[in-house]
Amino acid sequence: METKMDHMVYLDYMEQVDSDIMERVLDTVEQYDYNTYIVEDVKAALCKDKLDIDDFGALLSPAAMPFLEEMAQRAQKETRAHFGNAVSLFTPLYIANYCENNCIYCGFNCKNKIHRGKLSMEEMEKELQSISKTGLRDILLLTGESRHQSDVKYIGEAVKLATKYFALVGIEIYPLNTDEYAFLHECGADYVCVYQETYNTDKYEEMHLSGPKRIYPYRFYAQERALKGGMRGVAFGALLGLGDFRKDAFATGLHAFYVQRKYPQGEISFSPPRLRPFINNAEENPKDVHETQLLQVMLAYRLFMPYAGITISTRERAGFRDNVIGMCATRISAGVKVSVGGHEEEAKGDEQFEISDDRSVAEVLSSIESLGLQPVFLDYIRV
Template sequence: MRDCMQYLPYMQKIDSTMFDTVLKLRQSYQSDIYTEKDVLKALSSYYTSVEELKILLSTEAENHIEALAKKAQNITKRYFGNNKGLFTPLYLSNHCNSKCVYCGFQKGNKIARAILDESEIRAEMKEISKSNLQEILLLTGEGREFASVEYIAKACKIAKEYFKVVGVEIYVLNVDEYELLHENGCDYVTVFQETYNPEKYQKIHISGEKTVMPYRFYAQERALMAGMRGVAFGALLGIDDFRKDALATALHAHFLQQKYPHAEISLSVPRLRPIINNSKISPKDVSEKRLLQVLCAYRIFLPFANIVISSRESKEFRDNIINIAATKMSAGVSVAIGEHSSEKKGDEQFEISDNRTVKEVFTMLKKSNFQPVMSDYVD
């Protein structure tokens, strides 16, 4: 097994200490040392410090979930009003050269593999656009030899014909490669670090370029250097100590926001979900109550950030959290290849929980007195 800290020759390095800083803060975090007094004091602060974020993510703070939710709800209302963004993902390819034990796309997993050609990409986007969605997230497996940067750039260019906002969640790139995507219409880059524990990271990322942890960590910064409008962060909660990974995710976003104050920051809270050939995968120790705690802590610490709740979660939980801390949600989701416009060509990455259509989610938001926002961007 290769050292997860060692870059491959083609990988661009950034002169920064942010990676070391986040890892040290995560390593030293003790979530069980805080008291009720600490929690109440943190909740009463107008501005939330790093130390107070630690308190809000602590085991004691879980006992004050209603107070956290109330404060998070007030902050969400203050900065976002009744607006709730909608988007959907489109999987371009499920081919992968990395072996990551939690992922259905992992190399060696016996699934139906497929990649959309240009006509199929257009057909999928045309079908999705009928729902009136104006934001799309393009995804691939970890394999540039299957879905090249040029292929993804072409997909972004096609997407811009149908949607105002285009994001990608793909293997991580160098600055010049992100520039190519941006020139072809890409606005946002999402990268999930999965876990910020180097030992666990190396254990679960067995082969492929995703094994290089710091290269992945600095992906959002390289995307911003390339001119992207915004970047998104997330740890896959349940892989390791969820409190430590939630802390590291928030700090990663916070420190990058300080360095690039113009950037639009977004946070996601994905939990482990069952995959093909491994239905036993589940989010260790991350109950819905604890997931709610993480979401509220994120909102209180980063009041201006978008918080995304995906279809991994149940519709009941999503409908509740959109009223408290989340500002964006997916709708009309398929995590398989080619399922929007025809029969499925390739198998899905994981099982989703909320299968509602765009119309159904839109209707739910309206009934809850929210304003569904298809795009917050004026071209």
């Protein structure tokens, strides 16, 4: 029988940063028992000017469920104070879907028989041109997690090409060492999204059977390495529904909170994806994260860290997305394709998951405007 790698031990090439944030997060989450909170804890949290970690725990607890309306009212005030009525627009571009990891919940899983591909620079340029015609200025480049098929040099070239058409370039790729983040920052990337998927180390081990992604701490410290490498912003997220979503959301908030304290210049944002059905595995269902629970998580993030961005994914339906922008979400994707390419030419590889909001940029734009919010294409200047 194949011996599995120890998921808590770094591989040789993986850099270790000097930090104890992982231990602090895991210890605090270990202590977190959301069933101990009562209505009074939630009420007390909602009366406070500034929420502490315990208040955040209360807002994520089942006791807070009857208070969603109050939380939403306050979240909207906080969002307006920190972001006005601005809503940023961006789109993701999948440039490759090769993957070396066997993550049992993911459509890109290396054991999954799907069409794999990666865009050549010529193909990528056509995609970028096509997207930029929609008026977008902010793009997120994504790959599957394969250091071999989509190496750092390839991603660097992609980032450079993207800066020809976009003012802000983010990356959602496999975790890197600090010097590699610094290289991609030099190439023009300014923000990094790495999602821990689940913060529960045992669950993480069960879900990530093989491949470098199996190594939990290397993934956990990606945001710190990215900020050390000069990146301006980092995004945090757990794939809600994979583990115990309340504990995972709590851990995500703590992770972001401690990273912001250590790197006060870092711009922090959250992405709250929940499990959606994916190719070849239709019977896997989201566990218990309905829209109500998802909203609870998003509101708790907003109230705990009112200055952090929250991105809402096209995994959610248009009606949900339109209602959370301005209330707690600050950033929304539009004109999304989750296949490799597919904006200009036919897609070169299959999708990672199914999307629920396939509206064009123009349609999302008019929705935002009809809500009295201000669509923002560009909120960044690279100097």
